[in-house]
Amino acid sequence: MLFPYGLSDFATLRQEGYFYQDRTDRIPQLEAAGRQLLFIRPRRFGKSLLLSMLEHYYDLNRANDFEALFGPLAIGRNPTPLHNRYFVMKWDFSLIQSQGGVHEIEAAIHRHLNDCMRDFAYRYQAVLPQAIDLYPEDALTSWRTTLRALSATPYKLYLLIDEYDNFANEVLMAGRKQDHYEALLYGEGLLKTVFKAVKAAAGGLGLDRVFITGVSPVVMSDITSGYNVAENLYLNPDFNSLCGFTEAEITAMLARMTDEGASWSAVEALETMRTAYNGYCFSPKSQERIYNPTLSLYFLKHLQHTSEYPEPLLDENLAMDRNKLVYIAQLPHGEELLIQALADEQGVPIPQLAMRFGVADMLNAVKDQPFMASLLYYFGVLTLGGQGKLGKTLLRIPNLVARGLYIERLHERWLTTYEDRETSRTLAEEVYLQGDLTSMVAFIESRYYPVLSNRDYRWTNELAVKLAFLTLLFDDRIYLPLSEAEVDHGYVDLALIVRPDMRRFQALDLVLEFKYVSLKALGLSGEQVRAQTPEVLACAAPVAEALAAASEQARRYGKALRKRFGLNEICPFAVVGIGLERVIWRRLDAEA
Secondary structure, three states: OOOOOOOOOOOHHHHEEOOOOOOHHHHHHHHOOOEEEEEEEEOOOOHHHHHHHHHEEEEEHHHHHHHHHOOOOHHHHOOOOOOOEEEEEEEEEEHHHOOOOHHHHHHHHHHHHHHHHHHHHHHHHOOOOOOOOOOOOHHHHHHHHHHHHOOOOEEEEEEEEOOHHHHHHHHHHOEEEEOHHHHHHHHOOOOHHHHHHHHHOOOOOEEEEEEEEEEHHHHHHOOOOOOOOOOEEOOOOHHHHOEEOHHHHHHHHHHHHHOOOOOHHHHHHHHHHHHOOOOOOEOOOOOOEEOHHHHHHHHHHHHHHHHHOOOOOOHHHHHHHHHHHHHOOOOHHHHHHHHHHHOOOOOEEEEEOOHHHHHHHHHOOOOOHHHHHHHHHHHHOOOOEEEHHOOOOEEEEOOHHHHHHHHHHHHHHHHHHHOHHHHHHHHHHHHHOOOOOHHHHHHHHHHHHHHOOOOOOOOHHHHHHHHHHHHOOOOOOOEEEEEEEOOOEEEEEEEEEEEEHHHHOOOEEEEEEEEEHHHHHHOHHHHHHHHHHHHHHHHHHHHHHHHHHHHHHHHHHHHHHHHOOOOOOOOEEEEEEOOOOOEEEEEOOOOO
């Protein structure tokens, strides 16, 4: 198998024998959905390949290639009447320079659109009865002359627009000036005028269909008066898996790879991929979870070439997603949202997704939890998780890779010095190799708890001790860390299961269960608790009860995890936090 990692040209995939997961069966549904469509998905989720497939299907110049490109696919066996019946033009807003002042950006927009129309005129010169006049400093006039030229033919235009919201992303993530964006989108700004021209062209001037992709609905909200005709597909259950892979498709790929003589276990690889990359849901009416396609191809290609899993499960080409969590964490109460998403296995409840908001709202408006959580949904680091009480929408972290981004962000915010970060890594290795929490507990009590106690949050409970261990021990290079994973009719607080490809090393499999005892329950002050030895504190009735409860759960979950992952042994720990002062722990006998 040839995996098309980083490739988004449909013809290249089909002509050079790359793997292509057939999505052409959705073409009739897309045609029926509307003539001007908006499809939103997170970055690197296969949107550009989808556009390329549509381009090759509808392009009248590629009619002779139809059988070679589409013959074996679903749509090749039952094509729609519209195949190869359009002029096709594509605009890619990610190619437009976003640096410089407003006039420089406007000039870049004119250049890009003119370049697209120049390529269009060259590709269709044999069909167009007249030349297209281009105006270097006025792409909208070039657009009108293009429409005039194609109106003399029997064909209509299909316009594809990729990454239409690139400028909004630049404003938010790269610190661009807000007034630049407003000058382009508000009033008679150029981008707004461009979309008004697109809308006008669809009113009988030769433009028949438009398909737009992006990451969020932000720009569409800002230009709504100029382009209020797009039909949104992104919550439609029929298109939940339009981009991405289903588990059945991943299973089939792994099976095909093992047929080619693989030395690794397809069952173990599927478990790893399910934990790391699965979990996305884009429609509240869909029950199917989707694998991130870029990460899946990254994993499968590496596995095929090396017979090993990639060491960092997160492809560094997606590392920009970190900036989205940085943005949220810096907002008022943003850090609390990240904590809630990590802590609650059910998800973050919001009344409904925010679907209409502009950049001014994102930069200036009061950011409540539904607003911030909706942004994280569009960014791809939260996903739909069902419905909660009173029918509220639940948004949850989709998978291990996304969870790692949250933990990394909180770790950076809470341990700001080089010395603390290096010490935390050394202490984590001590736990991995020896199963000894002594030094890590001392570090949490002396360094971590003082940081957390200075944050005015309402979660001084079991969550505090859990977050300390989670952020310090999380390492997906060695482990499959499971937090709040469902195990034996409950949710394990934290399990660190050594990755199958890392079992040649000496790291231990670990499971930790956390409990919390308040200072009030002990009847002691923080100073008094700090003065007591761990042995004395462990004998106090509330602490002893908490240790017993955590011990029972850790043993039970440990037994279930051994069976699930085929482990010979696992090290269970019971951990009890006392206020934000002390941590009492026990390493348990797993067989007891």
